[in-house]
Amino acid sequence: MRTCMMLVYSMTLVSIAVSLSSNTDKLALLSLKEKLTNGVPNSLPSWNHSLDFCEWQGVTCGRRHKRVSVLHLENQTWGGTLAPSLGNLTFLRFLILFNIDLHGEIPKQVGRLKRLQGLDLSNNNLRGEIPMELTNCTNIKEIFLEFNKLTGRIPARLGSIIQLNELSLQSNKLTGEIPPSLYNLSNIEFFSLGGNKLLGSLPSNIDIVFPNIKDFLVGGNQIGGTLPASISNLTELRYLEISWNLLNGPIPLTLGRLNKLEIFRISANNFGSGGAHDLDFLASLTNCTKLSKFEIFKNRFGGKLSDHIGNLSIHLIGFDVRYNQIYGMIPERIGQLIGLTYLSIGNNFLEGTIPNSVGKLKNLVILDLQENKLSDSIPLSIGNLTILSELYLSDNKLEGSVPFSLRYCTQLLILSISINKLSGNLPNQTFRYLDSVIYIYLSNNSLTGPIPSEFGNLKHLSHLYLHSNNLFGEIPKDLASCLTLTRLVLWGNFFHGKIPQFLGSLKSLEMLDISNNNFSNTIPFELENLIFLNKLDISFNDLYGEVPIGGVFSNVTAISLIGNKNLCGGIPQLKLPRCVGDSSKTQKQSLKRKLIIISVIGGVLISFVAFITVHFLTRKSKKLPSSPSLQNRALRVTYGELHEATNGFSLSNLVGTGSFGSVYRGSLLNFEGPIAVKVLNLETRGAAKSFVEECNALGKMKHRNLVKILTCCSSVDYKGEDFKAIVFEFMPEGSLENVLHNNEGSENENDSLILSKRVDIALDVAHALDYLHHDEDQVVVHCDIKPSNVLLDEDMVAHLGDFGLARLIHGSTRHSSKDQVDSSTIKGTIGYLPPEYGAGGPVTPEGDIYSYGILLLEMLTGKRPTDNMFYENLSLHKLCKMKIPEEILDIVDSSMVMPTVEDQTWIVENNIKECLVMFATIGVACSEEFLATEVA
Structure with a gap:
């Protein structure tokens, strides 16, 4: 009896011990979760008390002891750390935490995991040294710590872990000599220490x-x-x-x-x-x-x-x-290596011809023979390489013409045959088929004739280098289709005619060099529009007339004009003579005219302001022509089509989020060009109403400065949940918010908006408001005018969007009390919201004018109305009002590409200060607080 009781007691104690041990693992995991996920809510949702911890994601328990034996988590972006509680999982055999954005150090407590057989912490951001305590894990067979930021020396005691047969420490910042003890690991099969700063030599008895x-991988060290x-x-x-x-x-x-x-x-x-x-x-x-x-x-x-x-x-x-x-010479038998995908024998002293047998290598993707002494012509067999992506033949002694057989290399991305002795015309039909090419280098040859018009088919072309040849004719207008062109280098040829105006439409252009040719006439002012252009060389031509002052022309180090004897004007640093006649005033009057237009439109919108001394139009402003109706207006889309168009609404397609939903970029089969899909978050209060309001507001409105709605989709998703989305044309340049504020600290001044472009955008928004507020059938009050709702197309034309808060007021009674909307139902944006809305006043068009005024002041100063510099007694409006007119330059956004602060003479001569004062005056007048309250 006593023996039986002892057995019961013993079993009870074992059960209690197992329970306590299991609880230790559970507590260790919960502590680990807190650090591992960096406290991010909803991470590892299964790790809760409602489930047994052995059923948690990534956790595997042993059958006998119900202790954690495997912890396997990967491909997350938690950005957490490893907690010391890891050491309490003493039954752990495999710890795999791969690519989860781990930070911090590997805790020393890892040395308590005596049963550990496999450790994988690779593809993280771990720092510090490899803990010496890891060598206590004497049963470990696999250690993977690659692609981290570990420092210090490799612990010599790792050589004592005789079970080890896989060791990977590559791509860290490890230093010192490779410990000789590591060469005692006779069971090792995978040895990877590459990409560090390790010293030493390879053992003679390896x-x-x-x-x-x-x-055996030890590359990228100092061995x-x-x-x-x-x-x-x-x-x-x-x-x-x-x-x-x-x-x-x-x-x-x-x-x-x-x-x-x-x-x-x-x-x-x-x-x-x-x-x-x-x-x-x-x-x-x-x-x-x-x-x-x-x-x-x-x-x-x-x-x-x-x-x-x-x-x-x-x-x-x-x-x-x-x-x-x-x-x-290159052996003819090289053609027997028919499996080759890349053949790179460039930068040697090879001579003779390119063997015809190269054409047998039909799997080639890269062929590099550049910088040798190869001669004779390029073999026609090169056209057999139909999947060739990169062809490098530059810097040889090749003769003859560009082979017409290149047309069959339809997947070519890079064509480089510069610095040879090629002659003849560029083949007319060849480039029609190379519509995937990105880089073309044909410079320093003896090519003749014009640039083929087929270059216009190269929609992906980024670099076109044709300099130092004998080419002639005009730059073909077909190049206007190459919208991705970033570098156009044509110097040292015999091109003539005008510099084409269409070059100003190549918005991606960063370098334009057409020097040492025979171009004549004036410099097109359209080149000012190229905001990314940082090198312009038009020297040694026959150009005359006024030099522009905007864009790249405002940076004396970015342009070269020498060798053109009859140029005038430009910025003072160029030291050119003044232009005779009125032509020199063209640019400085352009800004003034645009600002006057704003002031006129602004005067119509705020005509009730008594102190604005501008001559008003007594009749309703003439509306701009509406944009033509879209051919796709009848477009109907399903949830499935939008799901496919946006790659399953993936994060890679996400372009922005708002109060009521998220916006994704996508493409539909039945619609040319990209689309933007605004998916409503129906769990957000007011989102469904916002959907109806926005669809109603935009359904009948057509204007070049309003975002164009393609269709609305009200359906159910694959889970049977309600789904609502609005489909717009995509605006590739993003929002005004991004342009104004996301380039802060940019080293490239051309990333910023020049003053004239800001004026253009201000005009666009004014035109949009004029249309909304003066429609004959209904008045639309937007209720949320701010930079993030001003979207920019590829030509930097502004379009007003996001009508989720818009309110409709019927035309003839738009100021009557029965049609005015209680602003307590409006949720606008702090800083742009009119003061009277906060006091419960009615929604009126004048509320939009207040927000528009704040928008202008933000464009002028680069400061948000919610900037930390503003407090109870100082606002953006008050700051600008105080600085008008004498101190206006103190508050101007320094990122504008114009020498406003540095060169006072230039400012005076070009009336820039006057333009800035007008800009600020309009913004201040529109955002006067008492105006809206008096009307209310």
């Missing part, structure tokens, strides 16, 4: 210390010495990566013993001596029948490429010997 090695001959005895070796080190000497001639070798990378060292026998080892590699990649670039190898090259593995996909001292 075959003895690592008899089972399969992958010196020679490649030991004993490496040929590593019969299990598949992957040898020792590139980017300080190794030297010859390559063993016995590498053919490595019959399992697949990847051989020894690039960027000091191997070879420039001698005739440096490449003799290639013959032995013909026995490595599984070899797929052979890379020896950036060494000192001399000698010739022998016919043995044709006997290399049929599995070979990469052959890269660039930047060596290889001479002789």
Whole structure:
């Protein structure tokens, strides 16, 4: 009886012990979660008390003890740290926390995990040193800590973990010598220390210390010495990566013993001596029948490429010997390597012709033969390479014409044949088919004739270098279709005619060099519109007349005008003569005219303001022509179509979020051009009403300065939940908010809006409000005028959007009490909301005018009305009012591309200060607080 009782007691104690141990694991996991997820709500939702912890995401428990044996979480962006409580999971065998944006250090408590067999913390942001305590985990077989920011030395005691057969510490910031003790790990199969700053040499008896090695990766360090001959005895070796080190000497001639070798990378060292026998080892590699990649670039190898090259593995996909001292001819037998996807033998001393057999390499994606001494013509067989993506033949002695067979290389992205002796015209039809090409380099040849009009088909073209040839004619107008062009370099030819105005429509253009040609006439002012243009060279032509002052012309270091004798005007730093007649006043009057237009429109909108001394129009402003109705107005879309159009409403397609939903970029099969899909968050109070209001408000309105609605979708999603979305035309330049404020600190001044462009945008918004407020049938009050609701198309034309808060007031009774809307139902934006709305006053068009005034002042100063500099007695409105007119320059946005502060003379001569004062005066007048309250 007593024995039986003892057994019961014992079992009870065991049960209690197991329960307590299990609870320890649960508490450890909860503590780990808090740090791991950085306290982000809704992370790891299954980790709660309603579920057994063994059922939590990423957790696996042992069958016998109900203790955590595996913790596996990956591909998250929590940005947390590893808590010391990790050490309490003492039954843990595998800890895999891959790519979850971990920060901080690896806790020393990891050394308490005595049962640990596998550790993977790779692809994170871990810092600090590898803890010495990790070496207490004597049963560990796999350690993966690559792609972190670990520092310090590798613990020498890692060499005592005799069970280890996989060690990866690559791509960290580890320093010091590779501990010799690591070469005691005779069971190691995967050894990766690449991408650090480690010193040392390769052991001469590497075959003895690592008899089972399969992958030996130590590239990207500072390892010196020679490649030991004993490496040929590593019969299990598949992957040898020792590139980017300080190794030297010859390559063993016995590498053919490595019959399992697949990847051989020894690039960027000091191997070879420039001698005739440096490449003799290639013959032995013909026995490595599984070899797929052979890379020896950036060494000192001399000698010739022998016919043995044709006997290399049929599995070979990469052959890269660039930047060596290889001479002789390219063997005809190279055409036998039909599996090659890249062949790179550029930057050597090769001569002779390009063998016709190259055309047999139909799997080539990259062919690099540049910077050699190759001669004769480019073989027509090059056209057989139909999936070729990159072709580099520059800096040789190639003759003849550009082969017409290139038209068959329809997937070409890069075409580089500069610095040769090519002649003849550019083939007319060839470039019609190369509609994927991005970079074309044909400079420094003897090409003749005009630029083919087919270049207009190159919709993805970014770089076009045709300089130093004998080309002539005019720049074809077809280039206006190349909207992605960033660099156009045509200097040193015989082009003539005017500089085309359409160049000003190439909004992506960063460099334009048309110097040393025969261009005549005046410089088109349209070039001022190129906000990314940071280098313009139009020197040594026959140009005359006024030099513009906006855009790139405002930066004397970015332009070159020499060799044009009859230019005048421009910024003072150019020291050009003044222009005769009225032409010199054109630009400074342009800003003034635009601001006067704003003041007139503004006068119509706020005509009740008695103190504004502007002559009003006594009749209703003439409306701008409406935009033509969209051909896709009858467009109907389903939830499924929008789901597909936005890649499942993925984060990569998300372009913005608002109070009632999110906006995604997408594309529909039946609509040309990108679309914007505003998906309503129906859980937000008022979102459904916002959907109805916005659809109603935009349904009948058509104006060039309003965002164009394509359709509204009211449906159910794949889960059966209500789904509502509004589809608009996409505005590629984003919002005015982004342009004004997201470029803060930019080093490129052309990222900012110049004054004239801000005036244009202000005009666009004024036109939109004039249309909304003076419609004959109904008056629309927007109720949320602010920079984030002003969207910009590819031409930087502004479009007013987001009518979710808009209110409709019928035309003839728009000021009667029965039609005025109680503003207590309006949720506008603080800083832009009229004061009377906060006091419960009615919604009126004058409320939009107040918000418009604040918008103008923000555009002028670059300061939000909610900026920290403003407090109870100082607002954006009061600041601007105080500084008008004498101190206006003190508050102007410094990111405007104009020398306002630095050059007072320029400001006076060009009436810029007067324009700024007018801009500020309009904004202040529109945002006077007492105006709206008096009307109320």
